[in-house]
Amino acid sequence: MRKKETITSLKAAKGERKLVMLTAYDALFASLFRESADMLLVGDSLNMSFLGEPDTLSATLDQMIYHTRAVCNGAPESFVVCDMPFGTTNTPGQALENAVKVFQQTRADAIKIEGGQERSALIEHLTDNAIAVMGHVGLMPQSVRSEGGYKVQGRDEKSFQKTLDDAVAVEEAGAFALVVEGVVPDLAAKITETVSIPVIGIGAGRQTDGQVLVWSDMLGLFEAFTPKFVKKYMNGAEAIKEAVAQYAQEVRNGAFPGEEHCYK
Template sequence: MAKKETIGSLQSAKGERKLVMITAYDALFASLFQESADMILVGDSLNMTFLGEPDTLSATLEQMIYHTRAVCNGAPESFVVCDMPFGTTHSPHQALDNAVKVFRQTRADAIKIEGGLERAPLIRHLVDNAIAVMGHVGLMPQSVRGEGGYKIKGRDEKSFQKVLDDAVAVAEAGAFALVVEGVTPELGRAVTEAVKIPVIGIGAGADTDGQVLVFSDMLGLFEAFKPKFVKTYLRGAEAVREAVARYAREVREGAFPAEEHIYK
């Protein structure tokens, strides 16, 4: 297994090698991902994947800490980032208190915060207090209700400049890396070129410093909807259904358990 990434090694990768990030929410899947991924994100998308919610806003800090502990246990050699859920970073004082809880109760290497210019002072406050922060600009899932849906950024000049300004502000505030989501490829490229920190894209084109996908999307396990930017690498839901159907059939036919499955 490759040596665990650090903030220094991740930042030195910019322009040299593409970074791979994937979400995980438990020890089992995290253990399967750590060999291939440079970073594992414990995303607040867990409530969409595991709880069946329509968006990410219901995730709580307690849930995020629980799942981050699980991921850290399953992938101790991975660089793990914990999403700060909606409502936990509205002020510098609140954000620091909650980030400290994450660092004390888990072995996460960093936290991730959505927001641009308006969050820059908050990010600086966290960084000044020894909290490693990954930023997140562009389409921000925690803003979906306030914006009236998931809206791609960068299709007009105002939107393009806003995301670019957000990215620069977050980088200058001390974030060690940045996720840019749901933007045109031209904007994804512009953000990547505008900042010195690694930019991880999701629905942001191929010119970012790396990519992140939600594992249940990438493995074809989540079927409620499929974003355009997702490539499915496995027909996971189909494989699981077929396996469970075979198990059920063998139980009903008396074929399982067979002789090799019985204690003697």
């Protein structure tokens, strides 16, 4: 059993070792990931990956609390981060009230909030009230409708500088770590070099302090499309289809259940 990470150990990892983060949404898969991942993220990607929604905006606080409890139960020695869903952190007061609910009703170690300079006062309010916050800048899925789609950041000077300023603001507000999503590698490298907290990349190149992927993408279960930044480490969808087809065949031809599957 691996030793549980802490905010202190995660910060100390910067420049010393790469950090591994995976999404998890239930106790079963959390238990499978806990030996390899330094952190588990209960992402609001939940509703895209498993409800079939086109974006993350439909996730609710009650859903996130339910799934965070499940992940904490399945991997009690893992450092667990709960995504704060869309509409639950619009003001410092609302954010603190909802973050307190997460901390009281789950064993999450931290929450994650999307946004940069415009969220710095809010993040500072949370950290001043004993809420551990992981930031998230660059491409922010909760802004997909207002931004008109998923847009890679840093391709022009304006978005490059804004995202860098966002990262600095999030660190100064007290965040212990930062997810940087959907940016050109040069920007991710600059952010990683500039801030003193760990930077976890997704679609941000290899120069960050660590990486995060959605597990169903990484294991090849999601067939509709594969984002450019995803590497499939197995063809999970085909493996499952083959296993289910074999089960169906054995039920239909009477091969299952066999004598070894029957009570005596």
